[in-house]
Amino acid sequence: MLKTFRGGIHPPYNKELTKHKPVEKAKLPQKVVIPMSQHVGAPCEPVVKVGDQVKVGQKIGEAKAFVSAPIHSSVSGKVVAVEPRPHASGAQVMSVVIESDGTDEVYEGIRPPKPLEELTPDEIKNLIREAGIVGMGGAGFPTQVKLSPPADKKIDTVIVNGAECEPYLTADHRLMVERSEDVVLGLRAIMKATGVSTAYIGIEDNKPDAIEAMKEAIKNYSGIEVVPLATKYPQGGEKQLINAITGREVPSGGLPMDVGVIVDNAGTCAAIANVLKTGMPLIERITTVTGAGVKEPKNILVRIGTPVWELIEQCGGFAGEPGKVIMGGPMMGISQSLLEVPVMKGTSGVLVLQKSEVKAIEPMPCIKCARCVDACPIHLLPTYLGKFAERGLWDEAERYHALDCIECGCCAYVCPANIPLTQLIRLAKNRILASKKK
Numbered sequence: 001m002l003k004t005f006r007g008g009i010h011p012p013y014n015k016e017l018t019k020h021k022p023v024e025k026a027k028l029p030q031k032v033v034i035p036m037s038q039h040v041g042a043p044c045e046p047v048v049k050v051g052d053q054v055k056v057g058q059k060i061g062e063a064k065a066f067v068s069a070p071i072h073s074s075v076s077g078k079v080v081a082v083e084p085r086p087h088a089s090g091a092q093v094m095s096v097v098i099e100s101d102g103t104d105e106v107y108e109g110i111r112p113p114k115p116l117e118e119l120t121p122d123e124i125k126n127l128i129r130e131a132g133i134v135g136m137g138g139a140g141f142p143t144q145v146k147l148s149p150p151a152d153k154k155i156d157t158v159i160v161n162g163a164e165c166e167p168y169l170t171a172d173h174r175l176m177v178e179r180s181e182d183v184v185l186g187l188r189a190i191m192k193a194t195g196v197s198t199a200y201i202g203i204e205d206n207k208p209d210a211i212e213a214m215k216e217a218i219k220n221y222s223g224i225e226v227v228p229l230a231t232k233y234p235q236g237g238e239k240q241l242i243n244a245i246t247g248r249e250v251p252s253g254g255l256p257m258d259v260g261v262i263v264d265n266a267g268t269c270a271a272i273a274n275v276l277k278t279g280m281p282l283i284e285r286i287t288t289v290t291g292a293g294v295k296e297p298k299n300i301l302v303r304i305g306t307p308v309w310e311l312i313e314q315c316g317g318f319a320g321e322p323g324k325v326i327m328g329g330p331m332m333g334i335s336q337s338l339l340e341v342p343v344m345k346g347t348s349g350v351l352v353l354q355k356s357e358v359k360a361i362e363p364m365p366c367i368k369c370a371r372c373v374d375a376c377p378i379h380l381l382p383t384y385l386g387k388f389a390e391r392g393l394w395d396e397a398e399r400y401h402a403l404d405c406i407e408c409g410c411c412a413y414v415c416p417a418n419i420p421l422t423q424l425i426r427l428a429k430n431r432i433l434a435s436k437k438k
Contacts, residue, residue, distance in 0.1 A: 003230065015206070029306040038304075039345065040139065054079060055106060146262055161238070162202055163235040172266045182274065187269050205228045246261065292357060308327070327350060365417060367416065382421045
């Protein structure tokens with residue numbers, strides 16, 4: 001029987017648009033806008049100024065805090081602006097704008113490190129930090145922080161998240177099929193950095209080719225197992241993945257390290273492998289550009305900072321009248337009002353929906369059916385949390401564990417009354433966190 005978790009939903013996955021399409025390399029962008037905040041934690045401070053010439057892989061943003069990650073130039077060229085620019089979150093974020101000179105000249109300091117076998121755990125962690133590696137599944141948590149838990153947190157298991165449960169997205173699927181050895185190399189580096197001898201690679205069973213490719217890639221390494229998982233959303237949530245594979249349950253308010261586990265995305269592992277093989281920091285990623293609103297859906301290897309409109313253009317442009325452009329997938333992605341926003345380290349997809357697919361629906365009164373309760377993978381009471389948010393009862397929302405919500409969207413998806421439960425709970429979380437900062 002395939003492993004899974006309690007709760008969750010089965011939305012239309014719509015992955016057939018791109019799941020069999022090999023990754024294509026995107027055209028070199030003429031201009032990139034690289035935000036200084038692409039990760040959880042403190043934003044970077046720009047270390048370049050207008051007029052500076054930069055090269056591929058050169059550091060342009062310095063991480064001054066422990067929970068942060070440096071940022072590097074994805075092209076060679078001239079810095080033409082250092083100023084706030086539109087960000088996928090909807091905010092204006094300090095960014096470095098670089099006009100490409102078309103030469104793609106690599107920074108002189110980029111060179112491969114020693115072989116993995118000769119690196120110490122601390123050297124591996126420092127390589128990962130200096131390369132700006134973060135969680136590439138969307139959350140963007142700095143990887144070296146994950147690999148440096150407090151001394152009292154004993155880690156015995158590493159899990160590679162290859163579930164990619166978000167509908168439409170196939171970037172990790174194609175990565176595991178085409179670069180399975182890189183995923184394993186990155187995983188081995190993580191295992192060595194943390195002193196762990198047991199690792200699992202979790203993949204949903206709707207990706208049989210990825211499962212076979214990863215099984216082939218690990219056959220010469222002990223302690224690593226590929227675990228096929230039931231296809232169910234949000235199987236790729238950290239807590240759900242841990243529970244499905246190990247049976248352990250992360251406590252309320254806790255983190256994976258509280259149950260001895262580190263979870264890293266397949267894309268993150270491949271990015272680590274690239275650093276080990278070439279010395280190049282994180283300057284590009286695979287992004288799925290898909291949906292009925294784009295003419296030629298594709299999986300594209302794209303430079304960080306490339307504007308969304310260029311990706312859509314490289315996929316043949318819009319098909320019909322666009323109704324919505326989403327950074328990410330339909331469940332957890334963020335709708336965009338500007339196509340100038342750039343691809344970032346965590347941009348796993350760009351979804352384009354046609355106007356006919358987007359409908360404004362009026363919410364109705366709750367009918368107390370409890371579908372949201374059954375669907376919630378965290379075992380919360382979304383209907384109560386929604387009511388608390390509507391009435392501004394933030395203390396009550398906190399008492400009912402609003403902060404544990406992962407904003408997966410399951411509750412809003414199943415609600416027959418069309419109540420925007422996810423948005424209401426997100427509002428409650430923001431208010432609770434704001435009150436704690438006072």
